Amino acid sequence: MTGEADPPEGLVPGGARLRAExxxxxxxxxxxxxxxxxxLPARTRAxxxxxxHDRASGVGVDPERFDQALTxxxxxxxxxxxxxxxxxxxxxxxxxxxxxxxxxxxxxAPGRILLxxxxxPANVLPWKRLSERGFEVEVVPxxxxxxxxxxxxxxxxxxxxxxxxxxxxxxxxxxxVLADLEAWGAKCREREVFLAVDAIQGLGVSPxxxxxxxGVDLLTxxxxxxxxxxxGTGFVYLHPRHLERIHPxxxxxxxxxxxxxxxxxxDYESPLLPxxxxxxxxxxxxxxxxxxxxxxxxxxxxxxxxxxxxxxxxHDRVLEWAVDRPGVEVxxxxxxARRAGILSLAFDEIGEPAAALERAGIAAAVRxxxxxxxxxxxxxxxxxxxxxxxxx
Ligand SMILES: Cc1ncc(COP(=O)(O)O)c(C=O)c1O
Numbered sequence: 263m264t265g266e267a268d269p270p271e272g273l274v275p276g277g278a279r280l281r282a283e284x285x286x287x288x289x290x291x292x293x294x295x296x297x298x299x300x301x302l303p304a305r306t307r308a309x310x311x312x313x314x315h316d317r318a319s320g321v322g323v324d325p326e327r328f329d330q331a332l333t334x335x336x337x338x339x340x341x342x343x344x345x346x347x348x349x350x351x352x353x354x355x356x357x358x359x360x361x362x363x364x365x366x367x368x369x370x371a372p373g374r375i376l377l378x379x380x381x382x383p384a385n386v387l388p389w390k391r392l393s394e395r396g397f398e399v400e401v402v403p404x405x406x407x408x409x410x411x412x413x414x415x416x417x418x419x420x421x422x423x424x425x426x427x428x429x430x431x432x433x434x435x436x437x438x439v440l441a442d443l444e445a446w447g448a449k450c451r452e453r454e455v456f457l458a459v460d461a462i463q464g465l466g467v468s469p470x471x472x473x474x475x476x477g478v479d480l481l482t483x484x485x486x487x488x489x490x491x492x493x494g495t496g497f498v499y500l501h502p503r504h505l506e507r508i509h510p511x512x513x514x515x516x517x518x519x520x521x522x523x524x525x526x527x528x529d530y531e532s533p534l535l536p537x538x539x540x541x542x543x544x545x546x547x548x549x550x551x552x553x554x555x556x557x558x559x560x561x562x563x564x565x566x567x568x569x570x571x572x573x574x575x576x577h578d579r580v581l582e583w584a585v586d587r588p589g590v591e592v593x594x595x596x597x598x599a600r601r602a603g604i605l606s607l608a609f610d611e612i613g614e615p616a617a618a619l620e621r622a623g624i625a626a627a628v629r630x631x632x633x634x635x636x637x638x639x640x641x642x643x644x645x646x647x648x649x650x651x652x653x654x
Contacts, residue, residue, distance in 0.1 A: 266387075268277045270562070271566030272438070272563065273560075273563060273564050273573035274564070274568075275568055275571075275573075275639035275640075276398075276572050276576075276639065276640070276641060276642050276643070278594045278633045280544055280564070280640065281413060281640060281642075283304065284303040284305065284453040284560060284640070285303065285304070285640040286304060287301075288301060289570075290299070291623045291624070291625060291644045292622075292623065292624040292625065292641075292648055293625045293640075293641070293647060293650065294489075294515060294624065294625060294635050294636060294637050294641060294645070294646075295604060295625045295627050295634075295636050296437065296467075296487055296636040296638040297463060297487060297488075297604050297634060297636035298487065298627055298636070299486045299487055300466070300486070300487050300488055300490035300491075300556070300612065300638055301490060301491065301495070301638070302490060302491075302492070302553075302559075303348070303556070303557055303560050303641055305556045305557075305559075305560060306491065306492075306553045306554075306556045306557045306560075306627070306628055307487075307492065307506050307553075308554050308557075309549070309553040309556045309617050310492065310549055310550065310553045312341075313317055313430065313548070313549030313552065313553075314549065314642050315419075317549070320481055321399075321638070324486050325524060328391070328548050331548050331551060331552035332352060332546060332548060332551075332552075333347070334552060334553060334555040335352055335495075335497070335551040335552060335554055335555040335557070335638075336351075336352060336539075338554070338558035338559055338562070339352075339497040339499075339554075340468075341556060341558075341562060342466075342489075342558050342561070342562060343347075343461075343465065343470050343471070343472070343473055343481065343499060344463060344471035344472040344473075345471070345472060345473065345474060345499055347537075348502070348536075348537035348538060349474065349499055349500060349501070349502055349537070349538050350497050350498070350499060351497060351498045351538040351539060351540075351542045351563050352495075352496075352541065352542050352546055352551055353495050353496045353497055353542070353543070353575055354495070354497050354546075354547070355384075355484040355496050356384050356385075356460055356461075356462045356482050356483055356484040356496060357384045357484075357495065358482065358543070359386065359458075359460075359480060359481070359482020359496070359497075359498035359500065360384055360385055360389070360429070360458065360460060360484070361388045362480065362482070362498060362500075362541060363427070363429070363456070363479070363480045363482070363499050363509065364391065364392055364453045365390075365511035365512075366391050366395075366456070366479075366480070366504065366508050366511070367392070367394045367426050367456050367458075368395050368397065368478070368592065369508070369509075369511070370426060371426070372395060372396035372397050373397060373398075373424040373425060373426035374397070374398050374399075374401045374422060374425045374426060375389045375392065375397055375398070375400065375425075375427045375428075375429060376400050376415055376418055376419060376425055376428045376429070377399065377400070377401060377402070377424060377428070377429040377430065378391065378401065378402050378404060378410035378411070378412075378415060378430070378434075378641065379401050379402065379404040379408075379410070380404045380408050380409075380410060380434055380436055380437060381401075381429070381430075381431055381433075381434065381435075381460075382431065382435040382436075382460065382527055382566060384460065385429055385430075385431055385460040386399070386401070386429075389427075389429055389509055393545055394597060397500040400418065402415045403420060404437075407437070407593055407608075408436060408437055408593065408630065409439055409584040409593070409595075410434060410437070410441075411556075412441070412442075412580055415428070416449060416547070416603055418448075419449060419453065419455065420449075420453075420631055421440040422447050423453075423493050425453070425455050426455060426456060427455060427456040427458060428444060428446060428450055428455055428456070428457050428458070429458045429459070430443075430457070430458070430459055430460070431459070431460045431461075431462075431463060432459055432460065432461040432462075432463065432464030432465070432468070432470070432481075432602075433463035433464040433468065433602040433603070434463070434604075434606060435463050435604070435629070436585070436597075436606065436629045436630050436634070437593055437594060437604075438463075438593070438601060438602065438603075438604030438605060438606050438634070439466065439594065439595060439600060439601075440468060440592035440595075440599070440600050440601055440602045440605055441459075441478050442600075443470070443473065443476060443478060444476050444477075447473075447476035448476075448477055449477075449478020450477055450479075451477040454627070456479045456480075456591065457477055457478050457479050457480075458478075458480045458481075458482070459473065459478050459480070459482070460479040460482060460483070461481050461483040462483045462484045462487055462496075462610075463487065463488070463602065464484075464486075464488070464602050465483050465488060465489060465568065466487070466488030466489045466490065466558075466561050466569070467569055467582070467602050467603035467638065468566070468567070468570055468602035468603070469490045469566045469567050469570065469574055473499060474499070474501045474502070477532065478501065479498070479500075479501050479504065480498065480499065480500050480501070480504075481498070481499040481500045482496070482497075482499075483496050483497060483499060484496035485497070485554045485557070485558070486561075488638065489554065489555040489557055489561065489605060490560070490561070490638075491550070491553060491557045491558070492547075492550040492553050492554065493550075494547055494550055494561035495547065495550045495551055495554040496554075497554070498537050498538070498541065499534045499538075500541065505536075505537070505538065505540075510534065510540050512543075513534070513540070514527065514542060514543050514544035515527075515544055516539070516542055516543075516544035516545065516546070517535055517540040517541065517542055517544070518532040518533065518534055518535060518540075519532045519533055519535055520532035521535075521544075522535075534560070553578045556559070557651055561639075564631050564639060568600070568653050569638070570603075573602075573603050573637055573639070574598055574601070574641060575643070576637045576643065577601070577605050577635075577637075577642060578640060579634065579647065579650070580605055580607070580646060580649075580650065581605075583650050583654065584607065589609060589610035589611070590607055590609055590610075591607070591608040592605070592606075592607055592608075593605045593606040593607065593608050593632060603636055603637065603638065604634060604635070604636050605634075605635045605636075606629070606632050606633070606634050606635075607632060607633045607635070608631070608632045609632070609633060609653075612628060612632065612633065614630050615633060615653040616628050616633065618652050618653065619633075619649070619652055619653065620651045622648070624648065624649055624652060626649070633653070635649070
Protein backbone atom coordinates (compact mmCIF):
# COMPACT_ATOMS: atom_id res chain seq x y z
CA MET A 263 0.00 0.00 0.00
CA THR A 264 3.01 2.32 0.30
CA GLY A 265 3.12 5.05 -2.27
CA GLU A 266 -0.56 4.74 -3.10
CA ALA A 267 -2.54 7.95 -2.96
CA ASP A 268 -5.08 7.97 -0.14
CA PRO A 269 -8.66 7.88 -1.34
CA PRO A 270 -10.45 11.10 -0.41
CA GLU A 271 -12.60 9.46 2.26
CA GLY A 272 -9.88 9.56 4.88
CA LEU A 273 -7.23 7.56 6.67
CA VAL A 274 -6.27 4.30 5.01
CA PRO A 275 -4.59 1.38 6.78
CA GLY A 276 -0.96 1.27 5.69
CA GLY A 277 -1.39 4.60 3.94
CA ALA A 278 1.15 7.42 3.94
CA ARG A 279 -1.25 9.94 5.46
CA LEU A 280 -2.14 7.63 8.36
CA ARG A 281 1.54 7.00 9.08
CA ALA A 282 2.44 10.68 8.90
CA GLU A 283 -0.47 11.96 10.97
CA UNK A 284 -0.96 9.27 13.56
CA UNK A 285 2.28 7.25 13.68
CA UNK A 286 5.06 9.70 12.86
CA UNK A 287 7.60 7.68 14.87
CA UNK A 288 6.72 4.29 13.38
CA UNK A 289 9.69 4.45 11.02
CA UNK A 290 12.20 4.40 13.90
CA UNK A 291 12.13 0.63 13.39
CA UNK A 292 9.87 -2.03 11.95
CA UNK A 293 7.26 -2.92 14.52
CA UNK A 294 5.33 -6.15 13.93
CA UNK A 295 4.35 -6.98 17.47
CA UNK A 296 0.85 -5.61 18.15
CA UNK A 297 0.08 -8.90 19.92
CA UNK A 298 2.40 -7.66 22.70
CA UNK A 299 1.46 -3.98 22.56
CA UNK A 300 0.29 -1.67 19.82
CA UNK A 301 1.81 1.68 18.83
CA LEU A 302 0.23 4.77 20.37
CA PRO A 303 -1.40 7.08 17.82
CA ALA A 304 -0.55 10.78 17.93
CA ARG A 305 -4.10 11.73 18.95
CA THR A 306 -3.82 9.37 21.91
CA ARG A 307 -0.52 10.87 23.02
CA ALA A 308 -2.13 14.32 22.75
CA UNK A 309 -4.88 13.27 25.18
CA UNK A 310 -2.34 12.01 27.70
CA UNK A 311 -0.22 15.14 27.28
CA UNK A 312 -3.24 17.36 27.88
CA UNK A 313 -4.15 15.53 31.07
CA UNK A 314 -0.54 15.58 32.27
CA HIS A 315 -0.37 19.30 31.62
CA ASP A 316 -3.57 19.96 33.52
CA ARG A 317 -2.57 17.68 36.39
CA ALA A 318 0.57 19.73 36.76
CA SER A 319 -1.45 22.88 37.39
CA GLY A 320 -4.72 21.48 38.74
CA VAL A 321 -6.58 23.88 36.47
CA GLY A 322 -9.57 22.44 34.64
CA VAL A 323 -9.60 19.07 36.42
CA ASP A 324 -12.98 18.57 38.04
CA PRO A 325 -15.52 15.74 38.53
CA GLU A 326 -17.42 16.78 35.42
CA ARG A 327 -14.35 16.34 33.23
CA PHE A 328 -13.69 13.00 34.90
CA ASP A 329 -17.20 11.90 34.10
CA GLN A 330 -17.01 13.08 30.48
CA ALA A 331 -13.74 11.26 29.92
CA LEU A 332 -14.98 7.98 31.38
CA THR A 333 -18.26 8.23 29.48
CA UNK A 334 -16.29 8.78 26.28
CA UNK A 335 -14.24 5.64 27.02
CA UNK A 336 -17.30 3.47 27.73
CA UNK A 337 -19.04 4.81 24.61
CA UNK A 338 -16.04 4.05 22.40
CA UNK A 339 -15.76 0.52 23.80
CA UNK A 340 -19.50 -0.05 23.35
CA UNK A 341 -19.41 1.19 19.78
CA UNK A 342 -16.44 -1.02 18.99
CA UNK A 343 -18.30 -4.19 19.97
CA UNK A 344 -21.82 -3.05 19.06
CA UNK A 345 -23.19 -2.99 22.60
CA UNK A 346 -24.86 -0.24 24.63
CA UNK A 347 -22.72 1.87 26.92
CA UNK A 348 -24.69 0.60 29.94
CA UNK A 349 -23.22 -2.88 29.40
CA UNK A 350 -19.60 -1.67 29.56
CA UNK A 351 -17.49 -1.54 32.71
CA UNK A 352 -14.07 0.08 32.41
CA UNK A 353 -11.26 -2.07 33.75
CA UNK A 354 -7.47 -2.00 34.12
CA UNK A 355 -6.78 -5.19 32.16
CA UNK A 356 -8.16 -8.44 30.77
CA UNK A 357 -7.54 -10.31 34.01
CA UNK A 358 -10.01 -8.11 35.87
CA UNK A 359 -12.83 -9.40 33.67
CA UNK A 360 -11.67 -13.02 33.80
CA UNK A 361 -11.67 -12.81 37.59
CA UNK A 362 -15.13 -11.27 37.50
CA UNK A 363 -16.35 -14.12 35.30
CA UNK A 364 -14.83 -16.68 37.66
CA UNK A 365 -16.49 -14.98 40.62
CA UNK A 366 -19.86 -14.99 38.87
CA UNK A 367 -19.59 -18.67 37.93
CA UNK A 368 -18.11 -19.53 41.33
CA UNK A 369 -21.17 -18.11 43.08
CA UNK A 370 -23.26 -20.89 41.49
CA ALA A 371 -23.33 -24.66 41.94
CA PRO A 372 -19.90 -26.31 41.55
CA GLY A 373 -19.16 -28.05 38.29
CA ARG A 374 -16.72 -28.09 35.44
CA ILE A 375 -15.00 -25.27 33.55
CA LEU A 376 -13.89 -26.12 30.03
CA LEU A 377 -10.96 -24.48 28.31
CA UNK A 378 -8.30 -25.35 25.78
CA UNK A 379 -4.64 -25.93 26.35
CA UNK A 380 -2.58 -23.09 24.85
CA UNK A 381 -4.70 -20.39 26.47
CA UNK A 382 -2.83 -17.41 27.90
CA PRO A 383 -2.49 -17.81 31.71
CA ALA A 384 -4.65 -14.73 32.33
CA ASN A 385 -7.52 -16.83 30.99
CA VAL A 386 -6.68 -19.95 32.99
CA LEU A 387 -5.36 -19.08 36.44
CA PRO A 388 -8.43 -17.19 37.76
CA TRP A 389 -10.53 -20.24 36.81
CA LYS A 390 -8.12 -22.60 38.52
CA ARG A 391 -8.76 -20.78 41.78
CA LEU A 392 -12.31 -22.12 41.66
CA SER A 393 -10.98 -25.58 42.54
CA GLU A 394 -10.94 -24.24 46.11
CA ARG A 395 -14.74 -24.07 45.83
CA GLY A 396 -15.24 -27.57 44.43
CA PHE A 397 -15.01 -26.74 40.72
CA GLU A 398 -12.90 -28.70 38.28
CA VAL A 399 -11.03 -27.00 35.47
CA GLU A 400 -10.68 -29.29 32.46
CA VAL A 401 -7.91 -28.23 30.09
CA VAL A 402 -8.69 -29.96 26.79
CA PRO A 403 -5.41 -30.97 25.11
CA UNK A 404 -4.40 -29.14 21.93
CA UNK A 405 -3.43 -30.96 18.73
CA UNK A 406 0.13 -31.78 17.72
CA UNK A 407 0.57 -28.24 16.29
CA UNK A 408 -0.69 -26.69 19.51
CA UNK A 409 -4.00 -25.68 17.89
CA UNK A 410 -7.12 -25.91 20.08
CA UNK A 411 -9.31 -28.94 19.40
CA UNK A 412 -12.63 -27.11 19.36
CA UNK A 413 -14.43 -30.28 18.23
CA UNK A 414 -13.23 -32.18 21.31
CA UNK A 415 -14.27 -29.26 23.53
CA UNK A 416 -17.73 -29.28 22.00
CA UNK A 417 -18.02 -33.01 22.60
CA UNK A 418 -17.12 -32.51 26.24
CA UNK A 419 -19.67 -29.71 26.50
CA UNK A 420 -22.39 -31.88 24.97
CA UNK A 421 -21.53 -34.97 27.01
CA UNK A 422 -21.16 -33.50 30.47
CA UNK A 423 -24.11 -31.72 32.10
CA UNK A 424 -21.86 -30.56 34.93
CA UNK A 425 -20.10 -28.02 32.65
CA UNK A 426 -20.82 -24.57 34.10
CA UNK A 427 -18.61 -22.37 31.94
CA UNK A 428 -16.55 -22.30 28.77
CA UNK A 429 -13.59 -19.91 28.82
CA UNK A 430 -12.22 -19.13 25.42
CA UNK A 431 -9.98 -16.59 23.70
CA UNK A 432 -11.46 -14.73 20.75
CA UNK A 433 -7.97 -15.19 19.28
CA UNK A 434 -5.37 -17.44 20.88
CA UNK A 435 -2.17 -15.61 21.77
CA UNK A 436 0.23 -18.27 20.45
CA UNK A 437 -1.47 -19.94 17.50
CA UNK A 438 -3.55 -16.95 16.35
CA VAL A 439 -6.68 -19.07 15.88
CA LEU A 440 -9.88 -17.01 15.70
CA ALA A 441 -12.73 -18.71 17.58
CA ASP A 442 -16.21 -18.97 16.11
CA LEU A 443 -18.01 -17.04 18.83
CA GLU A 444 -21.37 -17.39 17.14
CA ALA A 445 -21.15 -21.18 17.25
CA TRP A 446 -19.85 -21.21 20.82
CA GLY A 447 -22.53 -18.75 21.91
CA ALA A 448 -25.29 -20.93 20.45
CA LYS A 449 -23.94 -24.10 22.06
CA CYS A 450 -23.51 -22.49 25.47
CA ARG A 451 -26.93 -20.79 25.46
CA GLU A 452 -28.61 -24.06 24.55
CA ARG A 453 -27.17 -25.61 27.72
CA GLU A 454 -27.23 -22.51 29.91
CA VAL A 455 -23.48 -22.64 30.22
CA PHE A 456 -21.65 -19.37 30.94
CA LEU A 457 -19.50 -18.26 28.00
CA ALA A 458 -16.56 -16.03 28.95
CA VAL A 459 -14.40 -14.55 26.20
CA ASP A 460 -10.91 -13.10 26.50
CA ALA A 461 -10.97 -10.75 23.51
CA ILE A 462 -7.63 -8.94 23.86
CA GLN A 463 -6.03 -10.55 20.79
CA GLY A 464 -9.05 -9.97 18.56
CA LEU A 465 -10.64 -6.57 19.15
CA GLY A 466 -9.36 -3.82 16.86
CA VAL A 467 -8.32 -6.16 14.07
CA SER A 468 -11.28 -8.55 13.85
CA PRO A 469 -14.81 -7.10 13.71
CA UNK A 470 -17.26 -8.10 16.43
CA UNK A 471 -20.82 -6.88 16.44
CA UNK A 472 -22.98 -7.62 19.44
CA UNK A 473 -21.42 -10.43 21.49
CA UNK A 474 -24.52 -10.50 23.72
CA UNK A 475 -26.79 -11.56 20.86
CA UNK A 476 -24.26 -14.24 19.94
CA GLY A 477 -24.60 -15.75 23.42
CA VAL A 478 -21.52 -14.33 25.12
CA ASP A 479 -22.08 -13.74 28.85
CA LEU A 480 -18.94 -11.78 29.57
CA LEU A 481 -16.21 -10.43 27.32
CA THR A 482 -13.06 -8.85 28.64
CA UNK A 483 -10.19 -7.06 26.99
CA UNK A 484 -7.16 -5.06 27.93
CA UNK A 485 -6.60 -2.29 25.39
CA UNK A 486 -2.82 -2.22 25.20
CA UNK A 487 -2.50 -4.44 22.13
CA UNK A 488 -4.67 -4.16 19.00
CA UNK A 489 -6.58 -1.26 20.58
CA UNK A 490 -3.39 0.85 20.60
CA UNK A 491 -4.01 2.16 24.11
CA UNK A 492 -1.95 2.74 27.24
CA UNK A 493 -1.09 -0.15 29.50
CA GLY A 494 -3.56 -0.43 32.36
CA THR A 495 -6.66 0.23 30.26
CA GLY A 496 -9.44 -2.06 29.12
CA PHE A 497 -13.07 -2.92 29.61
CA VAL A 498 -15.55 -5.68 30.34
CA TYR A 499 -18.84 -6.34 28.60
CA LEU A 500 -21.44 -8.04 30.74
CA HIS A 501 -24.69 -9.34 29.30
CA PRO A 502 -27.56 -7.29 30.80
CA ARG A 503 -29.33 -10.43 32.02
CA HIS A 504 -26.63 -10.75 34.66
CA LEU A 505 -26.81 -7.19 35.91
CA GLU A 506 -29.61 -7.55 38.41
CA ARG A 507 -29.07 -11.24 39.02
CA ILE A 508 -25.44 -10.98 40.03
CA HIS A 509 -24.29 -9.27 43.14
CA PRO A 510 -20.95 -7.59 42.40
CA UNK A 511 -18.34 -9.78 44.10
CA UNK A 512 -16.40 -6.66 45.09
CA UNK A 513 -17.62 -3.11 45.21
CA UNK A 514 -15.98 0.26 44.85
CA UNK A 515 -17.34 3.59 46.06
CA UNK A 516 -17.47 4.62 42.41
CA UNK A 517 -20.11 1.97 41.67
CA UNK A 518 -22.80 3.60 43.82
CA UNK A 519 -25.21 6.42 43.05
CA UNK A 520 -23.68 8.44 45.86
CA UNK A 521 -20.55 8.88 43.72
CA UNK A 522 -22.54 10.88 41.16
CA UNK A 523 -22.92 13.77 43.58
CA UNK A 524 -20.01 14.37 45.92
CA UNK A 525 -22.40 16.05 48.40
CA UNK A 526 -23.91 12.60 48.90
CA UNK A 527 -20.69 10.67 49.43
CA UNK A 528 -21.58 9.91 53.02
CA ASP A 529 -24.87 8.28 52.11
CA TYR A 530 -23.77 4.75 52.92
CA GLU A 531 -27.22 3.40 52.03
CA SER A 532 -26.90 4.57 48.45
CA PRO A 533 -27.94 1.97 45.85
CA LEU A 534 -25.57 0.49 43.31
CA LEU A 535 -25.54 2.18 39.93
CA PRO A 536 -28.08 0.57 37.60
CA UNK A 537 -25.61 -0.40 34.87
CA UNK A 538 -22.26 -2.13 34.42
CA UNK A 539 -20.45 0.75 36.15
CA UNK A 540 -21.29 -1.08 39.40
CA UNK A 541 -18.50 -3.50 38.47
CA UNK A 542 -15.84 -0.85 37.92
CA UNK A 543 -12.95 -0.48 40.33
CA UNK A 544 -12.09 2.93 41.77
CA UNK A 545 -10.27 5.21 41.15
CA UNK A 546 -9.77 4.74 37.44
CA UNK A 547 -6.81 6.06 35.41
CA UNK A 548 -8.95 8.68 33.73
CA UNK A 549 -6.20 10.15 31.52
CA UNK A 550 -5.32 6.73 30.11
CA UNK A 551 -8.94 5.73 29.65
CA UNK A 552 -9.68 8.89 27.70
CA UNK A 553 -6.59 8.04 25.67
CA UNK A 554 -8.10 4.57 25.07
CA UNK A 555 -11.24 6.31 23.81
CA UNK A 556 -9.16 8.32 21.34
CA UNK A 557 -7.43 5.18 20.05
CA UNK A 558 -10.65 3.22 19.65
CA UNK A 559 -12.21 6.21 17.87
CA UNK A 560 -9.32 6.14 15.40
CA UNK A 561 -9.86 2.42 14.76
CA UNK A 562 -13.56 3.06 14.20
CA UNK A 563 -12.82 5.97 11.88
CA UNK A 564 -10.57 3.78 9.76
CA UNK A 565 -12.92 0.80 10.12
CA UNK A 566 -12.05 -2.52 11.75
CA UNK A 567 -13.16 -4.36 8.63
CA UNK A 568 -10.68 -2.38 6.52
CA UNK A 569 -7.97 -2.92 9.10
CA UNK A 570 -8.53 -6.66 8.91
CA UNK A 571 -8.40 -6.49 5.11
CA UNK A 572 -5.09 -4.64 5.26
CA UNK A 573 -3.58 -6.97 7.87
CA UNK A 574 -4.67 -10.01 5.87
CA UNK A 575 -3.12 -8.54 2.73
CA UNK A 576 0.14 -8.29 4.70
CA HIS A 577 -0.32 -11.88 5.92
CA ASP A 578 -0.84 -12.99 2.33
CA ARG A 579 2.71 -11.90 1.41
CA VAL A 580 4.05 -14.09 4.19
CA LEU A 581 1.77 -17.00 3.34
CA GLU A 582 2.87 -16.90 -0.28
CA TRP A 583 6.53 -16.75 0.75
CA ALA A 584 6.03 -19.75 3.05
CA VAL A 585 4.56 -22.05 0.39
CA ASP A 586 6.88 -25.04 -0.11
CA ARG A 587 9.62 -23.30 1.86
CA PRO A 588 11.74 -25.96 3.54
CA GLY A 589 12.03 -25.62 7.32
CA VAL A 590 9.03 -23.28 7.67
CA GLU A 591 5.49 -24.23 8.56
CA VAL A 592 2.49 -21.94 8.97
CA UNK A 593 0.77 -22.70 12.27
CA UNK A 594 -2.11 -20.20 12.13
CA UNK A 595 -4.95 -21.38 9.87
CA UNK A 596 -4.54 -20.13 6.29
CA UNK A 597 -8.33 -19.82 6.13
CA UNK A 598 -8.94 -16.07 6.61
CA ALA A 599 -12.18 -16.79 8.49
CA ARG A 600 -10.16 -18.47 11.26
CA ARG A 601 -7.49 -15.81 11.50
CA ALA A 602 -7.32 -12.28 12.93
CA GLY A 603 -4.03 -10.34 13.19
CA ILE A 604 -1.58 -12.94 14.53
CA LEU A 605 0.37 -15.12 12.11
CA SER A 606 2.50 -17.81 13.70
CA LEU A 607 5.30 -19.56 11.82
CA ALA A 608 7.19 -22.64 12.99
CA PHE A 609 10.83 -22.78 11.90
CA ASP A 610 12.94 -25.94 12.11
CA GLU A 611 15.43 -23.76 13.89
CA ILE A 612 14.19 -20.43 15.29
CA GLY A 613 17.47 -19.17 16.79
CA GLU A 614 19.06 -17.69 13.65
CA PRO A 615 15.94 -16.00 12.17
CA ALA A 616 15.13 -14.51 15.59
CA ALA A 617 18.68 -13.19 15.99
CA ALA A 618 18.67 -11.80 12.44
CA LEU A 619 15.44 -9.91 13.12
CA GLU A 620 16.89 -8.43 16.26
CA ARG A 621 20.03 -7.33 14.39
CA ALA A 622 17.85 -5.73 11.71
CA GLY A 623 15.76 -3.83 14.26
CA ILE A 624 12.57 -5.69 13.37
CA ALA A 625 10.29 -6.30 16.35
CA ALA A 626 8.34 -9.54 16.28
CA ALA A 627 7.84 -12.09 19.06
CA VAL A 628 9.00 -15.63 19.60
CA ARG A 629 6.34 -17.64 21.44
CA UNK A 630 6.68 -21.36 22.07
CA UNK A 631 9.70 -21.51 19.72
CA UNK A 632 7.72 -19.95 16.87
CA UNK A 633 7.83 -16.59 15.18
CA UNK A 634 4.67 -14.61 15.92
CA UNK A 635 3.98 -11.78 13.50
CA UNK A 636 1.39 -9.21 14.47
CA UNK A 637 1.12 -6.41 11.90
CA UNK A 638 -1.46 -3.66 12.34
CA UNK A 639 -2.94 -0.73 10.44
CA UNK A 640 0.33 1.25 10.59
CA UNK A 641 2.43 -1.44 8.88
CA UNK A 642 3.22 -1.47 5.18
CA UNK A 643 3.93 -4.09 2.54
CA UNK A 644 7.50 -2.80 2.34
CA UNK A 645 8.00 -3.66 6.00
CA UNK A 646 6.78 -7.20 5.46
CA UNK A 647 9.12 -7.55 2.49
CA UNK A 648 11.98 -6.32 4.67
CA UNK A 649 11.10 -8.94 7.26
CA UNK A 650 10.99 -11.72 4.67
CA UNK A 651 14.33 -10.66 3.25
CA UNK A 652 15.85 -10.99 6.72
CA UNK A 653 14.33 -14.34 7.72
CA UNK A 654 14.55 -15.79 4.22
C1 LIG B 1 -4.94 -13.89 25.29
C2 LIG B 1 -4.37 -12.94 26.30
N1 LIG B 1 -5.06 -12.64 27.40
C3 LIG B 1 -4.60 -11.76 28.31
C4 LIG B 1 -3.38 -11.15 28.13
C5 LIG B 1 -2.91 -10.15 29.13
O1 LIG B 1 -3.75 -10.05 30.23
P1 LIG B 1 -3.86 -8.68 31.03
O2 LIG B 1 -4.50 -7.67 30.12
O3 LIG B 1 -4.70 -9.01 32.19
O4 LIG B 1 -2.47 -8.29 31.43
C6 LIG B 1 -2.60 -11.45 27.01
C7 LIG B 1 -1.26 -10.88 26.75
O5 LIG B 1 -0.59 -10.21 27.47
C8 LIG B 1 -3.12 -12.35 26.07
O6 LIG B 1 -2.42 -12.65 24.95
